[in-house]
Amino acid sequence: MENRSTQLLKGTLDMCLLALLRAxxxxxxxxxxxxxxxxxxxxxxxxxxxxxxxLLTRGYIESYLVSSTEGPSRKYYRLQxxxxxxxxxxxxxWDTFARAVECLLKGEQAHDHG
Amino acid sequence: MTMVDQxxxxxxxxLVNACTGYWELLGIPPQRRKEMRLELxxxxxxxxxxxxxxxxxVGPNALAFAESWARETPRQFPRGGxxxxxxxxxxxxxxxxxxxxxxxxxxxxxxRSPSFSLTLAHVVAFAFIGVYTLLQAWSGFLSPRxxxxxxxxxxxxxxxGGISLLVILLLSLTHFSWNLVLxxxxxxxxxxxxxxxxxxxxxxxxxxxxxxxxxxx
Numbered sequence: 001m002e003n004r005s006t007q008l009l010k011g012t013l014d015m016c017l018l019a020l021l022r023a024x025x026x027x028x029x030x031x032x033x034x035x036x037x038x039x040x041x042x043x044x045x046x047x048x049x050x051x052x053x054x055l056l057t058r059g060y061i062e063s064y065l066v067s068s069t070e071g072p073s074r075k076y077y078r079l080q081x082x083x084x085x086x087x088x089x090x091x092x093x094w095d096t097f098a099r100a101v102e103c104l105l106k107g108e109q110a111h112d113h114g
Numbered sequence: 115m116t117m118v119d120q121x122x123x124x125x126x127x128x129l130v131n132a133c134t135g136y137w138e139l140l141g142i143p144p145q146r147r148k149e150m151r152l153e154l155x156x157x158x159x160x161x162x163x164x165x166x167x168x169x170x171x172v173g174p175n176a177l178a179f180a181e182s183w184a185r186e187t188p189r190q191f192p193r194g195g196x197x198x199x200x201x202x203x204x205x206x207x208x209x210x211x212x213x214x215x216x217x218x219x220x221x222x223x224x225x226r227s228p229s230f231s232l233t234l235a236h237v238v239a240f241a242f243i244g245v246y247t248l249l250q251a252w253s254g255f256l257s258p259r260x261x262x263x264x265x266x267x268x269x270x271x272x273x274x275g276g277i278s279l280l281v282i283l284l285l286s287l288t289h290f291s292w293n294l295v296l297x298x299x300x301x302x303x304x305x306x307x308x309x310x311x312x313x314x315x316x317x318x319x320x321x322x323x324x325x326x327x328x329x330x331x
Contacts, residue, residue: 027153027156028153028156028157029156029157029160029161032157043173044169044170044171044172044173044179045157045161045166045170045171046154046157046171046172046173046179046183047173047179047182049150049153049154049183050182050183050185050186051186053183053186053187054186057186057187057188063149065149071156072152072156073152074156075149075152075153
């Protein structure tokens with residue numbers, strides 16, 4: 001059975017990936033390391049790749065190969081303008097959601113959105 | 115950071131090969147497949163050097179991981195049709211032909227028979243060879259769970275043995291005439307088949323080498 005933080009991360013991983021790539025272009029393993037530094041540990045590290053693939057297909061990010069003197073080229077990902085726009089939208093949605101949950105947990109009065 | 119031993123390297127290679135083969139079957143274009151393969155390989159190697167397991171990267175079910183990645187990747191059409199055809203010709207047919215030639219040569223050289231008869235039993239044996247080559251290709255998905263290559267092969271053989279026994283048991287309940295001759299040919303045809311098999315294996319080796327030599331970009 002997955003714990004709650006794993007489930008929460010699953011639902012927001014695409015947003016987290018875009019946020020990380022906004023800061024700097026990264027390759028797959030680097031992304032996992034950055035996430036871990038924020039305390040976001042993935043159950044399986046490879047689960048970022050299907051998501052990166054989806055973000056690529058939607059044009060939110062792009063990939064490019066960086067040649068290495070030590071071995072084969074490494075694939076890096078960077079944020080695209082379309083991805084930056086999407087990230088802003090997701091961030092707004094997340095803020096609204098997080099505020100609502102926080103209010104609920106603190107037992108504050110609900111605001112009528114209808 | 116730890117060094118990657120030979121057994122782990124083999125484990126990684128088997129896993130990556132199994133995933134790549136599966137992506138090929140699903141019709142992921144070669145260039146994209148090569149990139150995915152390289153990414154997976156580099157990630158797993160780095161993770162292992164950092165003291166993590168293969169399961170930490172692909173999860174407990176490597177096939178599900180390969181499937182989820184493929185689902186998010188654009189595919190080319192026909193979906194894996196050419197791959198299935200290639201598997202049929204280069205794997206199944208090549209090994210079935212080899213098997214056929216061994217028994218045909220046994221008939222000609224040891225039993226001194228100028229002709230060879232292909233029976234229904236031989237055809238069933240070809241089907242067994244097909245199942246075996248498929249299982250061999252897919253055994254790499256066991257890599258994250260079964261570290262030793264020897265144990266992986268044992269598990270694959272176990273599955274194969276189980277399937278074979280079940281099929282044999284089912285077939286024994288039927289009343290087919292297993293010695294029914296489907297085709298009969300004389301020894302010159304066997305010689306022609308030897309030539310055909312040599313060409314097929316030559317093309318198989320050449321195709322494998324040229325695939326491995328293509329640059330990433």
